[in-house]
Amino acid sequence: MSEDIPHQNLAIIGHVDHGKSTLVGRLLYETGSVPEHVIEQHKEEAEEKGKGGFEFAYVMDNLAEERERGVTIDIAHQEFDTDEYNFTIVDCPGHRDFVKNMITGASQADNAVLVVAADDGVAPQTREHVFLARTLGINELIIGINKMDLVDYSEDSYKEVIDEVTDLLNQVQFATDDTTFIPISAFEGDNVSEASENTDWYDGPTLLEALNNLPEPEPPTDAPLRLPIQDVYTISGIGTVPVGRIETGTLNTGDNVSFQPSDVGGEVKTIEMHHEEVPSAAPGDNVGFNVRGIGKDDIRRGDVCGPADDPPSVAETFQAQVVVMQHPSVITAGYTPVFHAHTAQVACTIESIDQKIDPSTGEVAEEDPDFIKSGDAAVVTVRPQKPLSIEPSSEIPELGSFAIRDMGQTIAAGKVLSVDER
Amino acid sequence: MGDVAAKIKVMPESPDVDLDALEDRLEAALPEGAEIRGYQREDVAFGLVALLPTVIVPDDAGGTEAVEEAFSDVEGVESIDVDSVGRL
Numbered sequence: 001m002s003e004d005i006p007h008q009n010l011a012i013i014g015h016v017d018h019g020k021s022t023l024v025g026r027l028l029y030e031t032g033s034v035p036e037h038v039i040e041q042h043k044e045e046a047e048e049k050g051k052g053g054f055e056f057a058y059v060m061d062n063l064a065e066e067r068e069r070g071v072t073i074d075i076a077h078q079e080f081d082t083d084e085y086n087f088t089i090v091d092c093p094g095h096r097d098f099v100k101n102m103i104t105g106a107s108q109a110d111n112a113v114l115v116v117a118a119d120d121g122v123a124p125q126t127r128e129h130v131f132l133a134r135t136l137g138i139n140e141l142i143i144g145i146n147k148m149d150l151v152d153y154s155e156d157s158y159k160e161v162i163d164e165v166t167d168l169l170n171q172v173q174f175a176t177d178d179t180t181f182i183p184i185s186a187f188e189g190d191n192v193s194e195a196s197e198n199t200d201w202y203d204g205p206t207l208l209e210a211l212n213n214l215p216e217p218e219p220p221t222d223a224p225l226r227l228p229i230q231d232v233y234t235i236s237g238i239g240t241v242p243v244g245r246i247e248t249g250t251l252n253t254g255d256n257v258s259f260q261p262s263d264v265g266g267e268v269k270t271i272e273m274h275h276e277e278v279p280s281a282a283p284g285d286n287v288g289f290n291v292r293g294i295g296k297d298d299i300r301r302g303d304v305c306g307p308a309d310d311p312p313s314v315a316e317t318f319q320a321q322v323v324v325m326q327h328p329s330v331i332t333a334g335y336t337p338v339f340h341a342h343t344a345q346v347a348c349t350i351e352s353i354d355q356k357i358d359p360s361t362g363e364v365a366e367e368d369p370d371f372i373k374s375g376d377a378a379v380v381t382v383r384p385q386k387p388l389s390i391e392p393s394s395e396i397p398e399l400g401s402f403a404i405r406d407m408g409q410t411i412a413a414g415k416v417l418s419v420d421e422r
Numbered sequence: 423m424g425d426v427a428a429k430i431k432v433m434p435e436s437p438d439v440d441l442d443a444l445e446d447r448l449e450a451a452l453p454e455g456a457e458i459r460g461y462q463r464e465d466v467a468f469g470l471v472a473l474l475p476t477v478i479v480p481d482d483a484g485g486t487e488a489v490e491e492a493f494s495d496v497e498g499v500e501s502i503d504v505d506s507v508g509r510l
Contacts, residue, residue, distance in 0.1 A: 021509065078508065091508045098426065098485050101504040231433050231501045235468045243433070243466060272467030288467025301501065343503075408487060 005081065006216050009108065011090040013133060014115035015123035019146040023115055023186035024078065024089055025060045030193040030208065033080035038062045056189065084212040099132065099325065099410045100340055100403040108398075109133075110217040113207070114143045114165070118157050118183070119150045122164040131323050131377070134172045135415045137397035141169070142180045142210045149185040153198040158183045180210045219283045225249030226312060226391070226399050227305040228342035229259070233288070234296045238270075242299055243288045244343065247398040249306075252280045257291060258311040259303045261387030261422075265311075266293040283398075302344030304389040304399065312389040312399070315382075316422040317351060322404065322414035323377045330371040336385065337406035342399060347385040355379040379417065392416050425478050427459070428486045429505040432493060437469030439498040447496045448475060453488040455480060474505060481509065 012020045028034050038059060078089045090102075090109045102108075112133050116126055133141065143165055151157040162181050169176045182191055183199050184207055190196035192207045205213065230244040242259075251257075251271060258265035271278050271289040281287045304312035324331060336349040357377040358365035372378045393400030393415040404412040434444060445461055452458065462474040477489050486504050493502045 089508070090506070098507055101428070101486060101507050104504070230503065233436065233468070233470065233500075235437065235470075238468055241468050241470075243470065275465040275467060275469070286464075286466060288470060290468075410485070 005084060005086050007086045007088070008110045008214065008217055009090050010087045010211070011109035011112040011133065011138065012115065013112050013129035014146075015117070015120070015125040015129075018115045018117040018120065018123070018126070019186045020091065020115050022060065023113070023144065023146065023184075024091055026056065026186040026189060026192050027089075027207075028078065028080050029056055029059055030189070031080040031082060033078075034059055056187070082208055082212050085214070085216075087211065099413050100405060102132065103135075103401050103403045103413060104340055104342065109138055111140045111142070111214050112138045113211075114141050115146050115186075116143060116161055116165055117147045117150075118145050118154075118161055119147055121161050122168055126165075127168060128323070128325065130168055130174070131172050132413060134174060135321075135323075135393075135401050135413055137393070137401070140178050140214060141174060142182065142207065142214075144182050144184045144186070144207060146184055146186055148183045148190060148199065149188045153183070153190075153196075155199075155201045158199075158202075180205065180213075182207055182210060220248040220396075220398060221250060221282055223248035223396055223398075224310040225251055225255075225257070225306050226396055227251060227287075228344070228399070229299060229301055229303045229305060230343050231301055232296055232299055238290055240294050240296045240298070241288045241290055242294075242303075242305065243286070244305070245286050246281055246283050247342070248283055248396055250280055250282050251287065251289065251305075256308040257305050258308045259294070259299045259305050260312040260389045261314040262299045262303050263314075264294060264298045265308050266291040268292075302342075302346070302389075304342065313391050313419045314387050314389050314422045315384055315419045317381055317383045318390060318419045319354070319379060319381050319417045320402070320414045321357075321377065321379055321417055322412045324372055324374050324412045326409060327374050327411045328407075330373045331412075332371045337404050337411065339382070339384070339388070339402050339404055341388065341390050341402035344388055344390075346388045348388070349383045349385060350380050351383045352381045353378055354381055380414075387422070390416055390419060392418055425510040426481050426486075426507055427510055428477050428479060428489070428507045429462075429474055430477055430486070430489065430493065431464075431503045431505045432473040432475065433466075433500045433502075434470070434473065435498050435500045437471070441471060441473055444473060444496070444498050445475075447498065448473075448493055451492045451496045452477075453492050456489050478510070 145161050184191045226248045227244050227246045229242045233241045235241045255268045269290045273287050306312040339348045355364045356366040356369040391399040400416040457478045458475045464472045490502045
């Protein structure tokens, strides 16, 4: 990994079979990120069989095989470098139950490439992933209209799909001004690293150019400190040590901090990261620290640590926008599933369903509906059954999204619109 | 649908937990269909070391929940978090 260029987490999203894996392989291939031995192995085999050329399909097969065996490479983590950035790929599994991991996991994406097949257009998972991208706070979408080879590189087909995608983006209020559409074929390599002769009607950037043009993600250092507590330890000779990953702001020794909703606080004495004492830690850092006067039973997993003079919000109720992904029947007021937000898992009652949003127009379809079901988007008011620290997504997006689980399934995902504090 | 690789962060109950023995216990606790493909270790703070097994689960198996639950019950485990997921 390159140390001297900025880093981004890049999500590859889109409907199953629209070519996400092929695009990932193509990006690795075009940026020279395919492991050396895979290329060497191909050269040897090609020479033996007396056929030249470097076949992308071969590399794809062998990458898949490498990953299946998965002995030497970090298979949950793939990266490539462009001129401007080091990208880590966040490749979204198709199954809905992985959505919880995408919301509470460490590798939240900064930007995303949405893959839409030119021969299929907007499909159910396209819709779901775009809403998730919005919920997860993804800033910019690059849209690859893929499989252009299958529609004979037709500009008309390309434009039709653009219209469908634009409608979808408008529905979830993604600013379409910032969106880049690119006609590509991940399999053939059109418009990925070099402008394709097959699409002479297109004069926009290639995919790699568009990735280079992304704005540099700014770590949320200027936001107030928010550090969800993962675990609390008693370490001999040190005392109570909470452990967690800083989501926003900075943690410094000498800071006066507050833990919510446990509502205790004190002065930060020491901070350690990778077993070394540090004076200060920033977003993304996994830290253990020690706070004067805090005992092991005073704080717990799910607490959020923040500045004493700008403490984390604790919700009496909160209003949120949710999308129901799967539910066997209908959701009505009074429903009490478990909400997963940062490190907290708290049963929350959906106190009222305030508005149902029409997915085809994005407008309010119904005020105070009796129920919502799979596929519906809605604004709801939620009452946690135990104290929960959570923030409006517009203020601190890192602490403003959640997954709703029930019956062993992720049934919905959402973001917090406003918090009515205790 | 293919398989999914999930890197799972296992925090031990204390710095004194023997991580080699813990690896064996995690292996034994795996639900059917899941498989561990190697471990990483990460120094955290004050002697605490996180164990990060990469677990392969089928994409249609309903996520990492079964693995998380199984690991949570293993002796010496303080907490389980999914660090990252990627498709194979």
